Amino acid sequence: MAARGSQQYPFPLLFILNVSIIGNTPVLNHIFFSILPNSMHTKLTNFLSFLLICLSLSACQKTPLLPTTSNQLEIAITIDDLPYQTKKGGKPIDSDPAIWKDTNQRILKALANAEAPATIFVNCGNLATDDTLVAQWRAAGHSIGNHTANHRSAAHGPLADWIEDLRQCDNLWAKDSKERKWFRFPYLWRGETMKRRDQVSKSLSSAGYITAPVTVDSHDWLFEFYRRKSVKKSKSETWEATLGERYVSNVAEAIAEARQISKEKLGREAPQILLIHLNHTNSEYLPQILTNIKKAGLRIVPLEKVITDPLYQLPDAWAGRGARWWFSRTVPLKRKNGKPWYRNREGNLRKELKQLLLSP
Numbered sequence: 001m002a003a004r005g006s007q008q009y010p011f012p013l014l015f016i017l018n019v020s021i022i023g024n025t026p027v028l029n030h031i032f033f034s035i036l037p038n039s040m041h042t043k044l045t046n047f048l049s050f051l052l053i054c055l056s057l058s059a060c061q062k063t064p065l066l067p068t069t070s071n072q073l074e075i076a077i078t079i080d081d082l083p084y085q086t087k088k089g090g091k092p093i094d095s096d097p098a099i100w101k102d103t104n105q106r107i108l109k110a111l112a113n114a115e116a117p118a119t120i121f122v123n124c125g126n127l128a129t130d131d132t133l134v135a136q137w138r139a140a141g142h143s144i145g146n147h148t149a150n151h152r153s154a155a156h157g158p159l160a161d162w163i164e165d166l167r168q169c170d171n172l173w174a175k176d177s178k179e180r181k182w183f184r185f186p187y188l189w190r191g192e193t194m195k196r197r198d199q200v201s202k203s204l205s206s207a208g209y210i211t212a213p214v215t216v217d218s219h220d221w222l223f224e225f226y227r228r229k230s231v232k233k234s235k236s237e238t239w240e241a242t243l244g245e246r247y248v249s250n251v252a253e254a255i256a257e258a259r260q261i262s263k264e265k266l267g268r269e270a271p272q273i274l275l276i277h278l279n280h281t282n283s284e285y286l287p288q289i290l291t292n293i294k295k296a297g298l299r300i301v302p303l304e305k306v307i308t309d310p311l312y313q314l315p316d317a318w319a320g321r322g323a324r325w326w327f328s329r330t331v332p333l334k335r336k337n338g339k340p341w342y343r344n345r346e347g348n349l350r351k352e353l354k355q356l357l358l359s360p
Contacts, residue, residue, distance in 0.1 A: 117301065119182055170207070
């Protein structure tokens with residue numbers, strides 16, 4: 001009988017046998033090594049250990065605990081209603097172009113100081129004849145979006161009239177422009193029925209527009225309305241400062257809420273899209289908001305980067321009256337307990353601000 005080690009066994013076969021069957025069985029593992037030359041024991045043991053670790057790590061990578069994207073902890077800033085926040089009927093709440101100019105310049109400065117890119121959505125029907133505001137935003141490196149000429153809702157009314165209002169703003173871009181043509185729905189209303197919503201969506205696609213959804217609503221327009229009411233009531237500067245501080249904290253709360261919804265619904269932190277408006281309130285408090293965003297660990301990035309996240313590739317699954325933010329427009333539309341993803345922030349703020357207005 002030949003001495004141990006002189007027998008010829010096909011090494012690949014023994015290797016596979018040990019890894020797949022014998023490796024975790026001490027008795028069989030002893031038998032396996034008894035047929036190998038002593039000189040091979042240590043080398044093979046080390047190699048098998050290394051291989052098994054690699055296989056284990058590979059298996060773990062195939063089933064991550066949380067889905068991940070490169071856009072985690074990021075947020076895009078989007079600003080509606082250039083040249084100035086609108087009121088019912090679609091016209092600016094301030095009719096003085098000098099106020100528009102000053103507000104735009106202050107907001108542009110805040111963004112520049114924070115090195116924060118933004119997308120500005122334009123109501124082209126409200127622009128002055130000699131308007132230079134759009135050019136200023138473009139020159140500052142921000143992207144441009146269509147918000148319809150007269151802030152017209154897409155939810156109802158003759159579809160042809162809405163499309164006409166949309167297409168009036170096509171000239172915000174040169175015919176040979178390579179820029180993305182962003183669009184934001186006024187009031188965030190897309191259609192009261194699935195049919196209407198789909199007709200509107202088709203009209204946008206055929207015109208080359210990319211819709212910008214919203215996950216974080218600042219409700220700044222509401223604070224601006226109450227600020228204007230306070231001016232009429234001759235409220236003190238201290239009162240207005242209190243209102244401003246509440247606005248800043250409200251934005252922080254809204255961002256935190258959207259981040260929590262993302263973790264609950266998706267199991268991860270998806271990049272967010274914040275909605276604000278061109279108004280006096282933001283000309284005063286946007287610097288603090290941008291600082292707070294960064295302190296919260298969020299990086300401000302262009303909308304075109306955020307929109308590539310899988311969250312924003314999901315189909316719109318809702319139609320009806322009123323505004324809807326993106327987490328509540330995608331399946332599942334509600335939490336498992338039947339409650340909405342977002343709490344009634346607008347309703348709560350109305351009550352709070354009304355009470356604040358009554359205070360000295």
